[in-house]
Amino acid sequence: xxxxxxxxxxxxxxxxxxxxxxxxxxxxxxxxxxxxxxxxxxxxxxxxxxxxxxxxxxxxxxxxxxxxxxxxxxxxxxxxxxxxxxxxxxxxxxxxxxxxxxxxxxxxxxxxxxxxxxxxxxxxxxxxxxxxxxxxxxxxxxxxxxxxxxxxxxxxxxxxxxxxxxxxxxxxxxxxxxxxxxxxxxxxxxxxxxxxxxxxxxxxxxxxxxxxxxxxxxxxxxxxxxxxxxxxxxxxxxxxxxxxxxxxxxxxxxxxxxxxxxxxxxxxxxxxxxxxxxxxxxxxxxxxxxxxxx
Amino acid sequence: xxxxxxxxxxxxxxxxxxxxxxxxxxxxxxxxxxxxxxxxxxxxxxxxxxxxxxxxxxxxxxxxxxxxxxxxxxxxxxxxxxxxxxxxxxxxxxxxxxxxxxxxxxxxxxxxxxxxxxxxxxxxxxxxxxxxxxxxxxxxxxxxxxxxxxxxxxxxxxxxxxxxxxxxxxxxxxxxxxxxxxxxxxxxxxxxxxxxxxxxxxxxxxxxxxxxxxxxxxxxxxxxxxxxxxxxxxxxxxxxxxxxxxxxxxxxxxxxxxxxxxxxxxxxxxxxxxxxxxxxxxxxxxxxxxxxxxxxxxxxxxxxxxxxxxxxxxxxxxxxxxxxxxxxxxxxxxxxxxxxxxxxxxxxxxxxxxxxxxxxxxxxxxxxxxxxxxxxxxxxxxx
Numbered sequence: 001x002x003x004x005x006x007x008x009x010x011x012x013x014x015x016x017x018x019x020x021x022x023x024x025x026x027x028x029x030x031x032x033x034x035x036x037x038x039x040x041x042x043x044x045x046x047x048x049x050x051x052x053x054x055x056x057x058x059x060x061x062x063x064x065x066x067x068x069x070x071x072x073x074x075x076x077x078x079x080x081x082x083x084x085x086x087x088x089x090x091x092x093x094x095x096x097x098x099x100x101x102x103x104x105x106x107x108x109x110x111x112x113x114x115x116x117x118x119x120x121x122x123x124x125x126x127x128x129x130x131x132x133x134x135x136x137x138x139x140x141x142x143x144x145x146x147x148x149x150x151x152x153x154x155x156x157x158x159x160x161x162x163x164x165x166x167x168x169x170x171x172x173x174x175x176x177x178x179x180x181x182x183x184x185x186x187x188x189x190x191x192x193x194x195x196x197x198x199x200x201x202x203x204x205x206x207x208x209x210x211x212x213x214x215x216x217x218x219x220x221x222x223x224x225x226x227x228x229x230x231x232x233x234x235x236x237x238x239x240x241x242x243x244x245x246x247x248x249x250x251x252x253x254x255x256x257x258x259x260x261x262x263x264x265x266x267x268x269x270x271x272x273x274x275x276x277x278x279x280x281x282x283x284x285x286x287x288x289x290x291x292x293x294x
Numbered sequence: 295x296x297x298x299x300x301x302x303x304x305x306x307x308x309x310x311x312x313x314x315x316x317x318x319x320x321x322x323x324x325x326x327x328x329x330x331x332x333x334x335x336x337x338x339x340x341x342x343x344x345x346x347x348x349x350x351x352x353x354x355x356x357x358x359x360x361x362x363x364x365x366x367x368x369x370x371x372x373x374x375x376x377x378x379x380x381x382x383x384x385x386x387x388x389x390x391x392x393x394x395x396x397x398x399x400x401x402x403x404x405x406x407x408x409x410x411x412x413x414x415x416x417x418x419x420x421x422x423x424x425x426x427x428x429x430x431x432x433x434x435x436x437x438x439x440x441x442x443x444x445x446x447x448x449x450x451x452x453x454x455x456x457x458x459x460x461x462x463x464x465x466x467x468x469x470x471x472x473x474x475x476x477x478x479x480x481x482x483x484x485x486x487x488x489x490x491x492x493x494x495x496x497x498x499x500x501x502x503x504x505x506x507x508x509x510x511x512x513x514x515x516x517x518x519x520x521x522x523x524x525x526x527x528x529x530x531x532x533x534x535x536x537x538x539x540x541x542x543x544x545x546x547x548x549x550x551x552x553x554x555x556x557x558x559x560x561x562x563x564x565x566x567x568x569x570x571x572x573x574x575x576x577x578x579x580x581x582x583x584x585x586x587x588x589x590x591x592x593x594x595x596x597x598x599x600x601x602x603x604x605x606x607x608x609x610x611x612x613x614x615x616x617x618x619x620x621x622x623x624x625x626x627x628x629x630x631x632x633x634x635x636x637x638x639x640x641x642x643x644x645x646x647x648x649x650x651x652x653x654x655x656x657x658x659x660x661x662x663x664x665x666x667x668x669x670x671x672x673x674x675x676x677x
Contacts, residue, residue: 077517100514102512102514102518103407103514103515104482107407107414110412111413139584139615141644157561157584158558158561159564160560161614162561165612185407185409215410237567238567240563240569240576241579245546245579246544247546247562248558248559248560249560252560252563278567278568280666280668
């Protein structure tokens with residue numbers, strides 16, 4: 001099982017002929033992912049990497065290949081268009097990797113997502129992976145993952161890999177890993193992913209990595225406190241960040257009290273979450289929890 | 295990207311918003327002459343990219359042209375330190391000389407993004423002219439916020455509600471309602487992340503005038519605003535941060551002495567936290583990004599090394615898109631170019647790890663290797 005992806009996921013890559021799109025489409029395929037189509041307007045009819053047909057539109061690609069997941073690498077000026085094109089073609093799951101989409105675009109896109117039967121992961125995210133299903137829809141290095149029963153959710157890319165790396169080196173496998181994205185406006189929140197993990201019979205616990213900025217971690221804490229059955233351990237990074245400075249991610253900026261790591265950590269602690277003391281302790285903290293469960 | 299007050303007011307004027315008569319002065323003599331032409335009295339305001347300039351002595355009501363001259367002489371070319379700047383402050387290169395207004399009442403008005411509501415929000419308060427954060431803490435009941443639905447835009451009934459909340463009546467209420475619609479249009483047209491007027495005034499003769507103006511343009515949207523790009527004032531930015539942004543490197547200057555090079559924003563923040571916990575405060579945040587080449591890594595390391603407070607460098611790379619050998623080659627290149635002998639702590643994982651380590655081992659540099667974040671922390675505190 002795991003969440004979001006499984007053996008039936010059929011992946012379409014928007015922007016497959018670009019530098020990033022082509023590199024990662026190949027890497028996903030090499031991991032075992034069922035990449036069924038690519039879309040680049042104007043390049044329809046080409047064949048990518050021997051066996052992946054390229055279409056001019058998402059609509060055509062869905063009709064011909066029954067793709068049900070879209071992975072987007074389209075550059076920022078065209079990304080809002082790419083996301084809405086996938087929504088229009090009724091693709092139920094979309095992961096947008098693109099970094100640097102204007103917030104004004106994402107406010108409108110998010111409104112559209114909210115009234116459509118679709119889940120958007122990202123943008124500005126590493127995507128998601130289900131190791132047991134050999135399904136990777138994103139830019140994460142596949143080789144560091146191990147099938148197992150810990151769910152991982154984070155905002156960022158390399159920090160998620162760090163978490164996964166620590167788990168795998170201790171022999172702890174992952175049911176799924178999701179990076180929800182580092183932008184101020186994203187499609188799917190921490191709380192929503194936590195709920196998916198809570199409902200997934202193949203997940204025993206969750207490693208949750210948040211960061212400064214906004215108050216999504218507090219909303220997640222609220223969800224955990226009121227609903228979550230499974231144990232969660234959490235790390236909030238960015239304690240060293242000064243207020244008002246954007247720490248790489250557009251969303252990682254302290255603009256008020258609730259955006260600080262202290263406030264987020266306190267809310268999670270209050271919700272009964274095990275706090276991971278340092279970024280170096282992600283794996284060992286999860287290990288302790290697993291030992292307690294079993 | 296931040297705009298100066300005078301730049302923002304030029305944009306406001308184009309949308310029919312009243313601003314005081316004003317002119318920019320770059321020398322003390324210009325300040326005197328402009329004040330003279332305005333009738334001898336004027337507000338002289340330092341043009342800097344930092345809030346809190348009034349409290350910091352960056353604004354003066356001058357009663358004579360000579361007073362304007364003396365004030366301009368005392369502040370032009372100097373650095374202004376405000377509660378929102380670092381200890382060094384920001385340079386004052388220009389002054390806005392502005393006609394004085396007869397103020398009857400002052401209002402606060404702003405537009406920004408509300409992340410929780412995932413929409414744009416207009417914020418108003420009758421407590422104009424004060425520090426709005428202090429108002430929000432002390433009397434949150436007089437701060438009003440009006441979410442704006444992206445599809446509809448700001449609707450007239452909302453502007454009427456806001457003027458009611460502000461307790462404004464008559465022609466001023468109608469003018470402010472109209473101004474609110476114009477402000478939202480400015481915010482949209484220019485891809486702003488913040489628009490703020492503090493204060494917006496109603497004059498004794500019932501005119502609505504923007505006495506101050508603040509506009510921040512969203513960096514990610516600058517690609518579609520070539521005209522706004524020309525308004526960038528690099529002198530107001532941290533020089534290392536400005537040169538990093540030219541190379542498309544996310545860099546933030548911090549107070550400590552441990553230079554940090556990391557790939558990925560989340561891991562970079564985590565690395566700073568690890569360094570801090572090890573008692574070695576970070577000198578910077580630096581995310582070199584995914585698609586970096588040898589040369590880009592070298593430039594990033596050179597930016598770190600050009601910071602005189604750096605006493606050691608920590609490289610933490612989780613090789614994925616950025617391969618370890620690229621990170622290693624770039625780092626060695628920068629150390630050699632700068633004849634640098636500072637301790638170099640390297641923690642690498644992932645793609646082409648062995649190749650990267652080999653490059654560092656054969657470089658002749660004194661490299662301290664760490665396999666985990668814990669080991670890296672230990673190496674930092676020992677170096």
